[in-house]
Amino acid sequence: MLHHSDQLDLMYQALADASRRAMVERLALGPASVSELAEPLDMSLSAVVQHLQVLEASGLVHSEKVGRVRTCRIEPQALDIAERWISQRRAIWERRFDRLGQILANQANEQDKESKS
Amino acid sequence: MLHHSDQLDLMYQALADASRRAMVERLALGPASVSELAEPLDMSLSAVVQHLQVLEASGLVHSEKVGRVRTCRIEPQALDIAERWISQRRAIWERRFDRLGQILANQANEQDKESKS
């Protein structure tokens, strides 16, 4: 079984490469074969297959071979997991920031009262 | 100057490590010193500093030294950039999915008409 943290490792690692992101961008437009994915990339087909393996291991992409062509498609729920971690951190940070704002506002209020007394 | 794509490389690379994510999670709660960041992590202080450098290079974290303690804090706008790439891919994928739904609905409609003629 895969730990949630390992899952994130694989996913962010997969996204940390411009070629792989290009492949995901292409697949966001619709399914594609391996050679179609390779076409815009300046590297051997072998290298593309290796990138594809990284994407598949991360769960971001799934592929299936029929006849001699392998068709790849994105797994959009996997993107959710990657996105969720980020948005949760941001939410925590913003909540903290709001609290901080309140504290500062209260302090200003207190000082205001004091100056009037 | 830093290309947008390199920026994403650095950011996702930075997030692709559980220790570094732990550091970001800690910093989401508020600023911390290097040793505070190191405390829950099972590695040398030196290693933590190296992780910190990766986080700083990515723009996710900023730090500043006063006296002999370095205080670190997250840079929440940097998280936005990472999040945006993902949500944009998802948006494109979903738009495509909607179109596909329409096409299938239209086809079903056509077939329906034919079967009645």
Add this chain to the structure above:
DNA sequence: TGAATGGTGAAGCATACGCTTAAGTATCCT
């Protein structure tokens, strides 16, 4: 002043990554 604290910098090392080339397999087409 001298010890403790908090961090810095460099070197070294094992493993992982991103790529290449080269040789092979399975499928499709004529």
Add this chain to the structure above:
DNA sequence: AGGATACTTAAGCGTATGCTTCACCATTCA
């Protein structure tokens, strides 16, 4: 059958990553 297409697999290679240890500073405090 024979050739073209679409991968697949394995080996190799240079560089990057994630640590460690050890030798340093600076600051702070007794």
